[in-house]
Amino acid sequence: MGQQGRSRTNGQGGPGAVDGFFEYARERQLIKLRRDAGESPPFTGDPVLRAYRFCNVFREDDRTTAWFRQNVRDVLRESPTEVTLATITFRWFNRIEVGEQILDILLEDGWNAKRIRSRLRNVQPLVTGAYMVKTPPGMSKLEGIIWCMKHINRRSLPQMPMTSLELAHQWLTQYPYLGDFMAYEVITDLRHTFQLQDATDIMTWANPGPGAARGCEWITGHKYNRHSKTDRVAMMNVMRELLRLANSDEAFLWPEDWPRWEMREVEHTLCEYDKYMRAVNGQSLKRRFDASHQGEERT
Template identity: 25%
Template sequence: MVTVLQERSVAGVLDRPSVGEISVAGRVLSPTPVFDTYWRFAAARQKVYEARLDGGAGPFTDDPILQKYRFTNCYRAADRVSQELIGEVIYRGDQDWGEVFFRTLLFKIFNKTSTWRLLQDALGEVRWDGYDYRAYDRVLSRAFSAGQRLYSAAYIVPPPHLGEQRKHQNHLRLLEMMMRQGAPRRVLSAATLQGAYQVLLSFPAIGPFLAYQFVIDLNYAAEMPFSEMDFVVPGPGARDGIRKCFGPRADGIEAEVVRYMADTQDEHFARLGLTFSGLRGRRLQLIDCQNLFCEVDKYARVAHPQIAGISGRSRIKQSYRRQAGPVPAWFPPKWKINTP
C-alpha cells in the first residue's frame, strides 16, 4: 500500500509549496501548491507501477484520486501502447530502417493495438515493400463500416486533405507520401532530434505535437541515435499543467520549464523526502516530464480545483479499470535497462 500525498486533501495540497521562487529562462517563477504535487504524484504513480510489476491483487495505493481515475505511467515507454509499439512493432520483424519507419508510423497514426492486429491478421506481415493501398483500405473500410473504432482517443490525429473521402484513406496516402519522399532517410540522417522532428513537421496535417510524439516513437528504434534529453515540445495538456504549477509567468517558456524539471528532479524528490528510483535507474527524461505535466493537470482538477489551467477543464474523464494480464516491461535494448 502506497501512501502518496500525506498532506493532501481533496480540497487541495498545502497552502503554499515548500520551495521559494525559481528562475527559468531568465524569468522568476513563483510555484503554486501544484508544483509540489507534481513530484508527489510522480513518486506515487511510479510506486503503483512498480507494485503492479510485482503482482498482487491491489489496491496499490491509498490515494483516493489514483484509485478512482486513470493516469498514465510516469515513463511514456512503460505505457501499454508504447510497450506494444516497442516490443511487437519496432523490434519484431525486418529491421531494415525503411520497414521500421513504415511500421512505426502506421501503428502510431491509429495508435490502437486492435487496428494494428486487424491489419496483421488480414494481410500477414506488414511491410512497405509489399504495400498495396487497395488492400489496406479494404481491411480498414470493412472494419469501419462494421462500427469498429480504428483510432485511439489518446490524442487527435487530424486527417490531411489528400483527395480521399475517409480519414483512414487520407492517412494511408500521407504515409505513402512520406515513404516516397524519402522521410525515413531524411529522419535518420538528421543531425539532431529536433532536425528529425522538423522533417516530420514538414508533412501535411502533422503539427508540432504529433511531430514530436512521432519522433519520440521512432527514436525507440535501434537505428535512431538521439537522447530523449535533446529536445522537447510541450503539448496542450502539458501547458495546462505548467500553468497550474507556475501561473501565467511561464507562458512562452514551457520547453525551458520542462527541462528545469528534468534537470532538478533529484533535488525536489529529496527536498520532499520522496523515494524515486526511476525506471530501473533511468531518470525522468524530457518526454516523461512533459507527460507528467499532462497528468498532474488532470490530478489537480480534483486535488486543487481552485487553481486554474488554460483549458478550464474541471473533470477527469477516464476512470481507473484494472487490466487483466501481466504488465509488460521491455524497453529499447539500447537503454540497457532490460532485465535478463
C-alpha cells in the first residue's frame, strides 16, 4: 500500500474511504500469500503493516482457528451437540497449547470438569490474549471457567436455533459470562458445521463490536453507538454494502480469483482497518509485528 493510498484515507468518510478500506484488505491478504509462497520478510512495503500485527482477512486462516478446525471442528462437524459443546469449551481458553492438553476431552466429552481441572491446574498462560475472557470475580480463571461451564446444560444444546446466526447468537448469550464477543466466536465456528452451515443470514448478519463500529466511522464519517438499535441497523447497511462491493465482479475492489467474503469478513476487517487507520494517524498500537507470527493474534 503506497503513501498515496494512505494519505487519501487519513480522515473519516469522504471520497476514497471505501477504496482505502479495500486497499488495506488487499495488502493484508497479499502479506499472507507472500508468506505462504515462502518469500522472505518484510512481506509488505507498508510501514504500518510492517510495524504492527493485524489479523488475516479470513478468520479461517488464523493459526488458532486453523488448529481448532483441523483437530476438533471438522472431526465433529456432523454432530451438532458435540461440536457445539467442544467449541464453547475451546473458545473459553482459545489457546492451541491448552487445546492440545485437552484434545481427547474435546473429542470424547466436549467438557469434563474433573479431568480439565486436573489437566490445566498448572498451565500458564491459560486463556487467550486476543479477547477478554470474563468469569466470576473472586475465582481463579480456571475455576471461573469451570463455574461458567457448569451452567451450560448439555441437554439444552439441541435447542439452539439452526436456521439463523443471529438467533443462535442471541440464544448463546443466555449463559452466564458468555457475552456478545465470545458468542460470536462460537457462532462463527459453528457456521462451518452441520449446526449452522445452512443459516439463512450468513450473508446479511454480523455482530459489530466496538472495533467494527469505529471501522464504519472511518468509512462513513458518522459515529455509531453499537448499543443503539437505529445505529446497529445503519452499521449493518454499511457492512452489507461493503460485502456487495467485495464480491462484485464490476467493482474491482477484490480479485475475483481470491476467496469470496461473507459478513464475518466485513465485520472483522472493519475492526482491523480501525486499528490500521489509528496507527496511520499516529496512535501507537499494542501488538508489534513479528514476522514469524503475523496473522496469528486473533482467533
